[in-house]
Amino acid sequence: MSIRWSDILEQTLTFSPGSKADLRAFFAPGRVNLIGEHTDYNGGYVLPAALSIGTWVLVRPRNDRRFRFASTFSDLIVDVDRAQISYDPAYEYANYPLGVIDILQREGVEIEGADFFFHGNLPIGAGLSSSASVEVATAAAVDALAGAGLSKEKMALLSQRAENEFVGVNCGVMDQFAVAMGKADAALSLNCQTLAYQLVAMHASGYQLVIANTNVPRKLAGSKYNERRAECEAALSILRKEWPQLTALADISPAQWPQAVALLEQAKSAEHDIDVLVRRARHVIFESDRARRAADLLRNGDLQAFGESMNESHRSLRDDYEVTGEALDALVEAAWNAQGCIGSRMTGAGFGGCTVSLVAREKVSTFTASVAQQYKQRTDREPSFYITDIGDGVHEISVNSLVDN
Numbered sequence: 001m002s003i004r005w006s007d008i009l010e011q012t013l014t015f016s017p018g019s020k021a022d023l024r025a026f027f028a029p030g031r032v033n034l035i036g037e038h039t040d041y042n043g044g045y046v047l048p049a050a051l052s053i054g055t056w057v058l059v060r061p062r063n064d065r066r067f068r069f070a071s072t073f074s075d076l077i078v079d080v081d082r083a084q085i086s087y088d089p090a091y092e093y094a095n096y097p098l099g100v101i102d103i104l105q106r107e108g109v110e111i112e113g114a115d116f117f118f119h120g121n122l123p124i125g126a127g128l129s130s131s132a133s134v135e136v137a138t139a140a141a142v143d144a145l146a147g148a149g150l151s152k153e154k155m156a157l158l159s160q161r162a163e164n165e166f167v168g169v170n171c172g173v174m175d176q177f178a179v180a181m182g183k184a185d186a187a188l189s190l191n192c193q194t195l196a197y198q199l200v201a202m203h204a205s206g207y208q209l210v211i212a213n214t215n216v217p218r219k220l221a222g223s224k225y226n227e228r229r230a231e232c233e234a235a236l237s238i239l240r241k242e243w244p245q246l247t248a249l250a251d252i253s254p255a256q257w258p259q260a261v262a263l264l265e266q267a268k269s270a271e272h273d274i275d276v277l278v279r280r281a282r283h284v285i286f287e288s289d290r291a292r293r294a295a296d297l298l299r300n301g302d303l304q305a306f307g308e309s310m311n312e313s314h315r316s317l318r319d320d321y322e323v324t325g326e327a328l329d330a331l332v333e334a335a336w337n338a339q340g341c342i343g344s345r346m347t348g349a350g351f352g353g354c355t356v357s358l359v360a361r362e363k364v365s366t367f368t369a370s371v372a373q374q375y376k377q378r379t380d381r382e383p384s385f386y387i388t389d390i391g392d393g394v395h396e397i398s399v400n401s402l403v404d405n
């Protein structure tokens with residue numbers, strides 16, 4: 001998709017009249033999780049990467065104590081008095097930047113007011129973190145206008161708080177971390193409990209990440225997501241009776257698994273089927289370990305083994321965690337069958353949304369053709385593909401560099 005920046009700047013100046021020289025621009029990427037799914041809220045490891053697609057925001061400061069929002073993805077214009085910031089469903093996507101402004105204000109990072117014009121090229125609600133990208137872009141813009149000098153880590157944590165407390169989505173910290181702190185050609189190995197992280201260079205010169213969208217809306221994602229969280233809580237509370245020092249499911253190592261199964265199988269639960277809890281816990285424990293080891297595979301340049309870990313992750317999400325569904329399984333199996341693919345899995349919460357595959361560069365066009373054809377045959381749907389590089393986390397860009405390409 002080629003972006004017509006001349007149109008976007010014109011729309012921005014119609015929404016926010018004034019000199020172009022007074023605008024500032026920020027970019028925050030989307031993210032794709034390469035491995036480590038449903039581990040973040042279990043205190044485990046994740047391995048996301050920032051994308052080269054994402055959200056741009058153009059900002060102009062105001063001195064009349066108003067915050068205004070417009071975008072290329074909706075006709076809605078939201079105009080809020082600085083003294084009356086609160087969540088309102090009618091504000092739609094603008095609740096994300098408003099939440100960030102609200103949290104930053106409460107942390108002492110304040111500005112008088114501003115106009116925000118958003119443009120993005122991420123699919124919305126497909127598991128590539130369009131919401132975190134809007135939040136973190138806003139955090140960087142407000143930080144810059146206020147001259148506060150927040151660290152990117154702080155921006156990520158405050159954005160996550162905005163999503164939890166203001167928007168009311170109980171997300172883990174992976175999304176905002178990747179969007180804020182990602183680096184081109186590197187994956188971010190993050191321990192979601194300690195927040196210790198390392199950027200791991202992805203020496204994948206012969207390979208390309210290919211994201212494929214099932215184009216199935218993630219209808220169940222919200223309710224099933226909360227159901228999985230509750231099942232993990234239930235398994236944890238059973239195990240804590242014997243292991244009181246345990247703080248998260250992902251603290252259990254694969255070596256301790258036989259003991260953990262025995263403890264779970266001895267337990268009785270009124271609300272949950274123990275066999276289900278065993279499978280959920282097995283996914284979390286082995287997936288977190290896989291995500292931790294996958295970072296080492298990247299460090300050693302062992303992409304074949306990395307790809308095999310992606311495949312194992314998908315099988316575990318399909319059979320033990322049960323969050324894939326027909327469309328995601330069809331896309332992943334099509335990728336497994338296609339030439340040049342060394343690994344493929346669902347990414348994000350599941351129940352629709354996207355898959356991520358590692359594909360030999362010279363095979364990318366035959367890969368997408370073959371996957372599209374197999375997927376269509378099996379589901380009667382058309383997938384979309386995003387052939388995107390791993391890009392940098394949030395950063396300011398010069399407004400003059402926003403030109404048509």
Ligand code: NG1
Pocket residue numbers: 036037038039040041126127128129169170171172173174175347348349350
């Ligand atoms: P997606 O589906 O990409 O929004 C969700 C959570 C993550 C993580 C994954 C599963 C939100 C906003 N994000 O990601 O924190 O738990 O599912 O690994 O809910």
Ligand code: MG
Pocket residue numbers: 129130131132
């Ligand atoms: Mg989101």
